[in-house]
Amino acid sequence: RTILLINGPNLNLLGTREPHIYGSTTLADVVSQAETQASELGVKLENFQSNHEGAIIDRLHEARGNVDAIVINPGAFTHTSVAIRDAILGVDIPFVELHISNVHTREPFRHHSYFQDKAVAVICGLGTFGYTAAIEFAAKHMKIKDR
Numbered sequence: 001r002t003i004l005l006i007n008g009p010n011l012n013l014l015g016t017r018e019p020h021i022y023g024s025t026t027l028a029d030v031v032s033q034a035e036t037q038a039s040e041l042g043v044k045l046e047n048f049q050s051n052h053e054g055a056i057i058d059r060l061h062e063a064r065g066n067v068d069a070i071v072i073n074p075g076a077f078t079h080t081s082v083a084i085r086d087a088i089l090g091v092d093i094p095f096v097e098l099h100i101s102n103v104h105t106r107e108p109f110r111h112h113s114y115f116q117d118k119a120v121a122v123i124c125g126l127g128t129f130g131y132t133a134a135i136e137f138a139a140k141h142m143k144i145k146d147r
């Protein structure tokens, strides 16, 4: 079983970016913790971060047939990207949508997501613990499709 973790734009700045909202844990910390967790759960973890919409789309296309579940924090593309929505639906891989902050307590433009109606689950407001929760859920509870 393989889980693909995708982080979108500006998440490379995690730990230093608006720490009052996103905390002080870095993306490197999140990824190394996720890797440890995945090996404990006996799953393979692939990790990808990009600030570019097209690069995220290309990575999703590569995942087709190779990945069982996706955990994605699309960053600001959550609120703007029909193209990433179409890509994730196009490759037909079940996914968890994840936000570090509680987007519903923030600006109104963050309340809409192009992913929420298609996600198996949406996690927000748990801080970086959301990644741990999402990976555990993906590893233990998401159905594997025949391929």
Ligand code: DQA
Pocket: 009, 010, 011, 073, 074, 075, 076, 077, 078, 098, 099, 100, 101, 102, 103, 110
């Ligand atoms: C975010 C929330 C988005 O609104 C924002 O654009 C981000 C991060 C989060 O993890 O809380 O970049 O997805």
